[in-house]
Amino acid sequence: MPHKAFFAFIMPSLLAMLLFIALPIVSVAVQSLYVQHERVVTEVETCAPFAGCTTETRVDAEATEKLRHAEPLGRFNGFGTYLDRNHLATAEIGAILADNAGFADIASRIYNLPFYRALAFTLTYTFVVTPLAMLLGFCIALGVNAIPPFYKGPVIFFSLLPMIVTPLVGALILYWMSSPQGILGATLQSLLNDPTLSLKSSAVLTWVTLLVYGIWHNAPFSFVVFYAGLQTVPHDTLESAMIDGANRWERIRFVVIPHLMPLATFVALVQLMDNFRVFEPIVGFSAEANATSLSWSIFNDLRGQVDQLFGSAAATSMLTIVGVVILLSPVLVRTWREFNRR
Amino acid sequence: MIVKKRRRPLPLTVLSTTFVLLWVLMAAFPFIWTVWGSFKVEQDFFSRDSWWFAIEGPRTIAQTGSAFTGDGYYGAWVLRDFFSSVVNTIIVTVSVVVISLTFGTLGGYALARSGYRYTFWLLMLALVFRAMPHITLVSGYLLPFFEMNIWGHLPTAIIVLVAINQPFTLWMLHSFFLSIPKDLDESAMVDGCSRFQAFRMVVIPVMWPGVITTGLFSFLLAYNDFAVTAMLLSQPNQTMVPKIASFLGTIQQEGNVMFAVAAVVSATAPLFVLVMFFQRQIVSGLTAGAVKG
Amino acid sequence: MAEIRLKNVSKRWHNFVGVNNFDLDIADREFLVLLGPSGCGKTTTMRMIAGLDDISEGEIWLGDRMVNNLEPKDRDISMVFQSYGLYPNMTVYENIRFPLRVRKVPKELHHEKVMQAARMVELVDFLERRPAALSGGQRQRVALGRAIVRQPAAFLMDEPLSNLDAKLRVSTRAQIKNLQHTLKVTTIYVTHDQIEAMTLADRVVVMNRGVIQQVGTPTDIYDNPANTFVASFIGSPAMNLVSGDIENGTFRGPGITIAGLQTNVKGPVTLGFRAEDASLVSEGGEFGAEVYSMELLGEATMASFRIGDQLVSIKSGKEYRAEIGDVVHAAIPASICHLFDTDTGVRIARTPGN
Ligand SMILES: Nc1ncnc2c1ncn2[C@@H]1O[C@H](COP(=O)(O)OP(=O)(O)OP(=O)(O)O)[C@@H](O)[C@H]1O
Ligand SMILES: [Mg+2]
Numbered sequence: 010m011p012h013k014a015f016f017a018f019i020m021p022s023l024l025a026m027l028l029f030i031a032l033p034i035v036s037v038a039v040q041s042l043y044v045q046h047e048r049v050v051t052e053v054e055t056c057a058p059f060a061g062c063t064t065e066t067r068v069d070a071e072a073t074e075k076l077r078h079a080e081p082l083g084r085f086n087g088f089g090t091y092l093d094r095n096h097l098a099t100a101e102i103g104a105i106l107a108d109n110a111g112f113a114d115i116a117s118r119i120y121n122l123p124f125y126r127a128l129a130f131t132l133t134y135t136f137v138v139t140p141l142a143m144l145l146g147f148c149i150a151l152g153v154n155a156i157p158p159f160y161k162g163p164v165i166f167f168s169l170l171p172m173i174v175t176p177l178v179g180a181l182i183l184y185w186m187s188s189p190q191g192i193l194g195a196t197l198q199s200l201l202n203d204p205t206l207s208l209k210s211s212a213v214l215t216w217v218t219l220l221v222y223g224i225w226h227n228a229p230f231s232f233v234v235f236y237a238g239l240q241t242v243p244h245d246t247l248e249s250a251m252i253d254g255a256n257r258w259e260r261i262r263f264v265v266i267p268h269l270m271p272l273a274t275f276v277a278l279v280q281l282m283d284n285f286r287v288f289e290p291i292v293g294f295s296a297e298a299n300a301t302s303l304s305w306s307i308f309n310d311l312r313g314q315v316d317q318l319f320g321s322a323a324a325t326s327m328l329t330i331v332g333v334v335i336l337l338s339p340v341l342v343r344t345w346r347e348f349n350r351r
Numbered sequence: 352m353i354v355k356k357r358r359r360p361l362p363l364t365v366l367s368t369t370f371v372l373l374w375v376l377m378a379a380f381p382f383i384w385t386v387w388g389s390f391k392v393e394q395d396f397f398s399r400d401s402w403w404f405a406i407e408g409p410r411t412i413a414q415t416g417s418a419f420t421g422d423g424y425y426g427a428w429v430l431r432d433f434f435s436s437v438v439n440t441i442i443v444t445v446s447v448v449v450i451s452l453t454f455g456t457l458g459g460y461a462l463a464r465s466g467y468r469y470t471f472w473l474l475m476l477a478l479v480f481r482a483m484p485h486i487t488l489v490s491g492y493l494l495p496f497f498e499m500n501i502w503g504h505l506p507t508a509i510i511v512l513v514a515i516n517q518p519f520t521l522w523m524l525h526s527f528f529l530s531i532p533k534d535l536d537e538s539a540m541v542d543g544c545s546r547f548q549a550f551r552m553v554v555i556p557v558m559w560p561g562v563i564t565t566g567l568f569s570f571l572l573a574y575n576d577f578a579v580t581a582m583l584l585s586q587p588n589q590t591m592v593p594k595i596a597s598f599l600g601t602i603q604q605e606g607n608v609m610f611a612v613a614a615v616v617s618a619t620a621p622l623f624v625l626v627m628f629f630q631r632q633i634v635s636g637l638t639a640g641a642v643k644g
Numbered sequence: 645m646a647e648i649r650l651k652n653v654s655k656r657w658h659n660f661v662g663v664n665n666f667d668l669d670i671a672d673r674e675f676l677v678l679l680g681p682s683g684c685g686k687t688t689t690m691r692m693i694a695g696l697d698d699i700s701e702g703e704i705w706l707g708d709r710m711v712n713n714l715e716p717k718d719r720d721i722s723m724v725f726q727s728y729g730l731y732p733n734m735t736v737y738e739n740i741r742f743p744l745r746v747r748k749v750p751k752e753l754h755h756e757k758v759m760q761a762a763r764m765v766e767l768v769d770f771l772e773r774r775p776a777a778l779s780g781g782q783r784q785r786v787a788l789g790r791a792i793v794r795q796p797a798a799f800l801m802d803e804p805l806s807n808l809d810a811k812l813r814v815s816t817r818a819q820i821k822n823l824q825h826t827l828k829v830t831t832i833y834v835t836h837d838q839i840e841a842m843t844l845a846d847r848v849v850v851m852n853r854g855v856i857q858q859v860g861t862p863t864d865i866y867d868n869p870a871n872t873f874v875a876s877f878i879g880s881p882a883m884n885l886v887s888g889d890i891e892n893g894t895f896r897g898p899g900i901t902i903a904g905l906q907t908n909v910k911g912p913v914t915l916g917f918r919a920e921d922a923s924l925v926s927e928g929g930e931f932g933a934e935v936y937s938m939e940l941l942g943e944a945t946m947a948s949f950r951i952g953d954q955l956v957s958i959k960s961g962k963e964y965r966a967e968i969g970d971v972v973h974a975a976i977p978a979s980i981c982h983l984f985d986t987d988t989g990v991r992i993a994r995t996p997g998n
Contacts, residue, residue, distance in 0.1 A: 029514030033491025
């Protein structure tokens with residue numbers, strides 16, 4: 010296809026992506042260097058009879074509004090926002106490292122800094138949910154592959170539901186069930202014999218709940234892909250292995266798994282990307298007291314009705330983007346190498 | 352003589368069947384439970400005494416005289432105007448699907464048919480874009496949109512969703528187009544079609560399965576989105592998902608969680624139907640991406 | 645090393661019969677070829693022996709073991725598949741080594757055995773490659789190497805040469821024959837190529853629609869086909885079959901009269917003779933007709949004639965020439981003729997003295 014025709018065809022799509030994905034990234038980068046204006050403060054001298062004159066400082070709402078209107082970006086702050094307490098918190102970390110009582114102390118104090126809290130949960134979620142969901146999905150695929158064909162359709166139907174459901178809605182459904190008045194929460198209380206048990210009350214339990222939700226939500230995707238992969242396992246090779254003397258497990262180990270490996274890479278890539286932006290479950294489970302994620306922090310900064318902290322949100326966004334690029338870099342490097350070899 | 356099936360030892364069969372059953376229960380039970388519970392009153396669905404109440408519904412009978420009540424649905428749809436957000440959702444999803452597919456088929460076709468190096472880079476760029484968390488993009492939109500006075504309107508959210516959807520659509524349609532032999536459009540062009548005519552009259556007609564599958568996923572993205580619609584739409588323009596989220600803020604204090612439960616069930620029902628009718632396309636779509644990706 | 649016995653083995657899917665009442669003893673170290681048209685049940689028979697398909701009826705014995713209920717891996721056989729069934733993620737070396745590995749052969753023996761097998765199939769230079777980086781013939785040899793790396797009781801080969809080009813087929817065929825000779829292992833070989841069957845086999849089993857038609861040495865099958873199916877399946881061109889009537893030892897068909905045949909039959913029969921046994925003559929002969937087509941084969945010339953709805957071919961020397969439409973005569977002595985029952989197709993045996 011000649012260049013001209015190519016660009017004519019791809020233009021709408023490319024334009025949409027440039028305008029609404031590339032440009033916003035630039036916009037985020039710019040915004041992250043600014044910080045919202047301080048309120049304009051005026052000194053007003055009020056002189057009352059007998060009391061003498063007092064000077065008061067007052068927020069000049071009108072002037073503030075005007076300033077904001079004139080310079081919506083705020084004032085330039087350089088990399089200040091990145092380094093402040095709510096982001097990389099370099100000063101605080103320096104202080105912690107300089108004066109601490111051992112490793113546990115460092116860890117717990119760093120964990121109290123909002124950015125690192127969010128980062129800790131995001132990474133845990135990404136790297137716990139992805140492999141476990143893939144493992145579960147693989148086991149389901151093996152199981153479903155062995156049941157009579159007649160039942161496969163309905164089983165696949167139900168299996169798709171956790172994945173296809175709106176993440177927020179799925180999270181809400183599980184949240185309601187696991188609340189102390191819901192069926193799961195109540196059952197747990199009676200099983201563990203602890204009437205005060207609430208999944209929300211402890212950080213560990215909240216994390217576990219969120220991770221379980223994540224696995225529940227992500228497993229179907231791996232299941233479907235692996236199941237489809239199982240259908241294309243070369244029959245001859247499988248039978249060769251049987252005759253060569255491989256038992257059931259060895260056949261899975263030497264024939265099925267190698268065959269599914271490219272699919273597994275693909276699933277891992279997609280799920281890592283999706284899990285890294287974990288956000289809706291935290292809203293759905295109202296879990297922000299015990300678990301926050303990078304996406305949730307951005308959302309929280311933007312949600313303020315009066316003061317939307319654009320600068321702060323933008324800085325977190327930039328850090329998140331850096332995270333995504335780091336996450337993707339092995340794939341990108343590998344693809345690039347393969348591409349050059351061709 | 353009856354030859355026994357000796358392929359699979361019995362314990363293994365039992366184990367794997369139990370496992371599958373357990374999984375189906377795990378996958379389906381929350382939905383069944385919630386659908387059932389949405390027809391109860393709050394004191395039953397969130398009973399402090401026993402979850403058995405949610406099944407039998409004694410309080411529901413006491414309060415409304417029957418074991419099932421549509422109060423939650425009435426509250427959500429009529430009192431809380433869930434209806435208008437349904438309309439908004441329809442507008443948004445339909446527009447997103449149509450525009451995404453139009454842009455995506457054109458772009459995907461170009462990527463599949465051009466042999467130049469830059470297609471590779473474009474696909475890689477799309478992959479990186481696909482990985483961007485939506486909320487980071489939203490934080491890039493907000494300020495400019497405020498300044499341009501286009502914040503809060505449906506078209507804004509639509510075009511943003513289309514753009515966010517493009518990387519995925521491009522990848523998927525690209526791989527579908529690759530599976531259609533080049534000879535097809537080339538012979539059409541030899542027969543006298545222009546490139547665009549060949550695309551429209553020869554390629555698209557055989558591409559329908561791929562287009563439908565991709566459309567399904569575009570639909571799901573638009574329908575399930577929370578980050579973009581919650582941040583970019585004004586109150587009256589809200590779609591279902593942010594509306595449900597806003598219920599949580601206001602209703603929970605008022606003690607009428609059942610509105611939210613009813614809304615959740617209403618929002619999930621279309622997805623059920625979708626999976627029921629398009630199960631095969633969804634499965635093939637997930638796999639198509641996997642095989643080529 | 646073992647003999648293989650199939651006792652009245654059948655395979656059914658619902659009411660479709662894939663293999664019907666297959667009964668055969670295969671001697672130790674024998675090279676047995678299953679030959680038949682596509683879909684006749686050759687693969688099915690072999691897969692039942694391997695244990696990949698269940699048996700609907702009958703028994704299979706390997707040596708002194710009844711193996712009906714044994715897993716493939718416990719039957720001690722090795723198999724070469726039509727599409728090879730190589731492990732794409734392993735190197736050639738690992739592919740050949742795989743049976744040793746999963747059968748828990750002591751590790752220190754592996755290298756020696758793998759190298760020995762690799763030398764036999766001439767793959768020593770390719771050991772580090774993956775199957776994807778090999779040609780069809782090389783892949784074929786990897787599959788062979790994997791089969792011979794351990795000493796199984798029997799080799800099963802399912803059309804192992806069908807993916808190779810004609811030249812490679814000849815050389816690999818020789819290699820297989822030689823390997824079997826060296827290793828002295830009972831071998832069952834499936835093919836629908838009769839040249840392969842003729843050149844490789846100690847005995848050939850001709851099958852049709854799941855039923856054995858004839859078992860015998862290649863010469864036996866060529867010279868004394870048991871029925872019209874075998875007669876028309878074996879040989880290139882296949883045996884000429886002409887229907888007619890016989891009385892008092894004289895066969896009469898359209899344009900053909902042969903005297904001096906068996907006198908013990910009477911009525912409608914099918915007469916068969918091979919193209920190369922008859923000869924074209926200028927005058928007389930048992931047969932005369934217009935030439936329908938002439939084919940120059942290089943080493944011979946073949947004239948075909950149309951008799952009723954049948955085509956009869958007769959070979960002649962390479963200098964022989966005739967025009968289409970010329971009337972030509974042929975000598976078909978009674979000694980080269982075979983008689984078959986018209987209804988059942990079964991050969992009518994020659995009674996001694998006739
Ligand atoms: N799983 C099955 N279910 C039903 N019928 C089958 C099955 N497998 C094979 N058949 C039938 O059994 C018959 C014998 O098949 P088989 O594969 O043994 O043929 P073959 O002799 O190996 O032929 P080819 O030379 O083409 O490989 C065929 O008619 C086939 O359609
Ligand atoms: Mg076969």
